[in-house]
Amino acid sequence: MGDKNVNITLPDGSVRSYRAGVTGLEIADSIAKSLAKAAVGVSVDGQLCDLSLPICKDAKVAIIRRQDDAALEMIRHDAAHVLAEAVQGLFPGTQVTIGPTIENGFYYDFARNEPFSTEDFAAIEKEMRRIVERGAPFTREVWGRDEAIKFFKNKGENYKAELIQDLPVTEEIKIYKQGEWTDLCRGPHMPTTKHVGNAFKLLKVAGAYWRGDHNKAQLTRIYGTAWRDEKELQQYLTMLEEAEKRDHRKLGKEMDLFHLQEEAQGSVFWHEKGYTIWLALEGYMRRRLLDADYKEVKTPQLMDSRFWEASGHWGKYRENMFVVPDVVPNTEEGGKVFKEEPKSFLALKPMNCPAHVQIFKQGIKSYRDLPLRLAEFGCCHRNEPHGALHGLMRVRQFTQDDAHIFCRDSQILDESIRFCKLTEEIYKDLGFESYTIRLETRPEKRVGSDELWDKAENGLKEALDKLGMKYTLAPGDGAFYGPKLAFIIKDAIGREWGCATLQLDFNLPERLDAHYTAEDGSRQRPVMLHRAILGSIERFIGILIENYAGKLPLWLAPVQCVVATITSEADSYADQVVEQLKALGLRAEIDKRNEKINYKVREHSLAKVPVMFVVGAREAAEQTVAIRRLGSQDQNVQPLKSAAESLAGEAKSPY
RNA sequence: GCCGUUUUAGCUCAGGGGUAGAGCACCUCAUUCGUAAUGAGGGGGUCGUAGGUUCAAAUCCUAUAAACGGCACCA
Secondary structure, eight states: OTTOEEEEEOTTSOEEEEETTEEHHHHHHHHOHHHHHHEEEEEETTEEEOTTOEEOSOEEEEEEETTSTTHHHHHHHHHHHHHHHHHHHHSTTOEEOOOOEETTEEEEEEEOSSOOOGGGHHHHHHHHHHHHHHTOBEEEEEEOHHHHHHHHHHTTOHHHHHHHHHSOTTSOEEEEEETTEEEEOOOOOOSBGGGGOSOEEEEEEEEEEGGGOTTSOEEEEEEEEEOSSHHHHHHHHHHHHHHHHTOHHHHHHHTTOEEOOGGGTTOOEEOHHHHHHHHHHHHHHHHHHHHTTOEEOOOOSEEEHHHHHHHTHHHHHGGGSOEEEOSOOOOSTTSOSOSSOOSOEEEEOSOSHHHHHHHHHSSOEEGGGOSEEEEEEEEEEOOOOGGGOBTTTBOSEEEEEEEEEEEOGGGHHHHHHHHHHHHHHHHHHTTOOOOEEEEEOOOSSOOSOHHHHHHHHHHHHHHHHHHTOOOEEETTOSBTTBOEEEEEEEOTTSOEEEEEEEEEESSHHHHTTOOEEOTTSOEEOOEEEEEEEEEEHHHHHHHHHHHTTTOOOTTTOSSOEEEEESSGGGHHHHHHHHHHHHHTTOOEEEEOOSSOHHHHHHHHHHTTOSEEEEEOHHHHHHTEEEEEETTOOOOEEEEHHHHHHHHHHHTSOOO
16 A cells, blocks of 8 residues: 555545545544544445544545444444353353344344243343453454354354355455454444443344244344443333333223134224224225225125136145135034035135136226226235234234226326325325335246336336335335335334235236227236235224324224213213214213212223313303313313314314 | 243232232222212132142143244235
8 A cells, every 4th residue: 555645535524635544543533532532433435334444545434433323333233242242151052143233223143952031131131241341352354264164163153154155255254353252244343342331231032043044943032222321221111111002902902992812813803992993994995995986896705716726826825825615514413524525615815806807807898998996895814824913913814905906008107106196195194104115126036028017117116206205126026926016104113014005917917817908909908906005904903003002083083072070960961962972973972970070081081082071060051061182181161062063073084 | 833931800910839819990888079090898710721740739740722022924
């Protein structure tokens, strides 16, 4: 490198010249001693690097101090290393594998014959604190491939050896040491383990497959969180607790919305209150769809296996389908359920699309009929693996707000725009401002010509661009039959769930031989768009509950108004009030119990009833109500008539 | 499906070899009390299920089911 110089551009825009090979630490030192002291890493052209890494070409450089947001990534990564060292110190013979950072924390996957338990956490954390306190410097070395493989194999670290073996030949084999402890790692790291600090906590253990492949070994994963200081850690832990309170399973029980039980795992028992939400939501969607020129249909629940063979589901998804033998059951007491071998089978529908194609195929369709949009609140069954079931979010019986649009290639763009617009409007009505959109494009194994895929992918892209909707690209993640859009919403605990989806399908119309007659009299294949906006109604209600923490907007609230009496003197007036509310279409209940008003207010507040009309002798005499809204302590006394009417107006569905 | 954890009254949970406990809810009585819990009394559980060990099992062992946390899967 000699005396060649490099130009370093700092965040304030100033450019300084250093000799080539200068390190981040040296740059920091040249700016201010205090900066060098506070520095934990350096960003070089946006890439986080070790402070000690020589910089050999012109670059934009920012020094990362421990208090900077960018340092969180390093703190967590280093914490993962400290965890690994601690675990290997306490549990000899444990192999290390990978330990990346994740949102809000980190994990490390270990291979050990005996799995860890959360009871080991105290000891591991203690050892981690000792390692942090010791403050060994992280040092970076580059090793030869064979040397590295030999080293790790000798140590019995077969997973690490495998990782190195699979690294591309062009990749440097980087080894980081923290004192005695050595690990293969991409880096970067902070100067010493001391910089990790004490604001970390181990959270949970879990099984995880080596390289995410269920055919490979099962490892034990330890999850942790790490922050810059104790206050941040506490804030995060409090946030987790708050999120737990919003869990739809907890609120569903507390608010008497639904339940699940062993005899029908993965299928929901909707109680009156929960089903009231369902009906309000479904009604809203129905009005939306009919106005958007969809035609609502209803198709069979059970169909012969031949039907599913034709659609291709029988071969590919049979293990997740509920199959019913087409045999009359034996009624002999204590006998076998079926006496004879079934000659044929029926299956509960796992999806609605093939049935919609059947409707499309009735009669001859003209290009004039397109686009044809068939909608169904279709109840589907999928035999999901036990471990996948999760409250309302992942169930075995669910209802999709499903629709299939049959159209021509040239209509893909327009239909995509209509869909995205409609979804956006609906999500806005439902209170979702933040969701992410993913565009999943052609996978390697696929049907349809490249030309058609171009048209389809561009159609989706163009639709999003035209509407100014931001999205991320997921190349290769599309279905074999076409590209798709996924709208993703997070739940209370930060888990992501796919809700709305738009999927182009070049396969099914072909398989099931759907066609229409074009202007020139020729037979043409329609393109089929699968689309859902809520996705599954069950899941969406779960997300709604979490999003609103149970405090649903008036139009969705199962009980919109409770009329509560102060003394029994007001009973008959309260009856009149409820009657009026009901006459206006409101979901109102009365609480005439012999309880103090404090008790009633507390109870209905906890039940998350949005509005209470409190009535006592005074209100009865004056024909008024004292209005109390959830979350407010204000009492607003209004004449009954106007109060009821304005509440009814407010409770109207947004569409 | 895989790994781990859990399962005791309607709900939330305590109890860890000697025959089951709290708070809330429920029922009864008294109280009519103006915006987040009125008081007193009462009823309620073969401790997830099936085996086993033991004089004795909610408690120990084995199997099994479900739920929970991840992983894998999600047409």
